[in-house]
Amino acid sequence: MAKVLYHNDIQEEVLKSKKIAIIGYGSQGHAHALNLKESGFDVVVGLRKGKSWDKAVEDGVEVKSVADATKASDVVMVLLPDEYQPTIYKESIEPHLEAGNALVFAHGFNVHFNQVVPPADVDVFLVAPKGPGHLVRRTFEEGAGVPALYGIYQDYTGKATETALAYAKGIGAGRAGILQTSFQEETETDLFGEQAVLCGGVTSLVKAGFETLTEAGYQPEVAYFECLHELKLIVDLMYEGGLEGMRYSISDTAQWGDYVSGPRVVNEETKARMKDVLTDIQTGVFAKGWILENQVNRPQFNAITASESKHQIEKVGKELRALMPFVNQKAKAKKEVVSNDSN
């Protein structure tokens, strides 16, 4: 088994004497800044004036411009959207890096695909939480954590590993497990996971199930509960006990249906398509397409986002969630964070 490190395996002294700049205060940024601060580290957030700036000030965090936060710090964690990182790095981070600083990422995309080329005299590493930023924060507040990967791209000081581990511990990942990776492995597996399974795979599966039921004349509300709402409850059981733990809780009828019908839907053909997706990631085809889409101001991204928001599952879901106060409360709290940190 790969070596997994936990809270008590890690010394954090190397980072205690350092100033940490968190560039960006969105999903990951607010979580890293607040978790590190509450773990006793010296944190400054780097931003432009706007919603995130106001939110960070409201949260009691020191805020400066991206350039000033970089200048003031020894460790600079880049938590801006991947697509804006190259320009902001070139304009406001790179000119202010000093020899021996650490340049850090939560995803290897820009370094791996050569969109950010760091100078030779800084440490470069990643600390990549394996979960959404809002849950990096929420689980930390609950006394738990989200697992993280760390990977070293460049070890100028000889202390990159020690610093990366202390950082990962500071955001609470030591409570869940910290695993070593490379920039290549993190980038390729993260892109694959979000495209084929966690986001793209799941949304396509949910929509196909919902459409199959509604097109057959079943009520959209029933289809929503069956194919989307209950998914969380089933995934919670997998999170707690794996596939076996989930199958323990469902009926034998469901378990038999799982065995005989699951592979009719997701099969060797699906796996072959997954391999195509992975190949496009490994060869840089996906990265090239995403970079070009941003260079022309996201025509496809915006059109798909608009058409997805009109899908019947979204309309019926909004109505049903409004009638479930426990779901709605969480959504409301999240919306407050999102509206404050989205750009």
Ligand SMILES: NC(=O)C1=CN([C@@H]2O[C@H](COP(=O)(O)OP(=O)(O)OC[C@H]3O[C@@H](n4cnc5c(N)ncnc54)[C@H](OP(=O)(O)O)[C@@H]3O)[C@@H](O)[C@H]2O)C=CC1
């Ligand atoms: N989302 C996630 O859970 C995960 C993300 N990652 C990685 O973490 C990194 C950050 O992603 P994520 O947290 O989703 O990013 P977000 O989209 O949530 O970050 C938005 C933040 O960036 C700021 N920002 C945008 N443009 C600028 C600018 N020009 N100057 C200064 N600040 C700016 C925004 O401020 P403003 O309010 O002013 O717009 C906001 O604070 C990425 O590398 C991503 O791949 C890794 C694991 C999971």
Ligand SMILES: CC[C@](O)(C(C)=O)C(=O)O
């Ligand atoms: C699954 C999507 C993710 O990779 C994440 C939350 O881990 C992301 O890039 O947001």
Ligand SMILES: [Mg+2]
């Ligand atoms: Mg991820």
Ligand SMILES: [Mg+2]
């Ligand atoms: Mg990702």
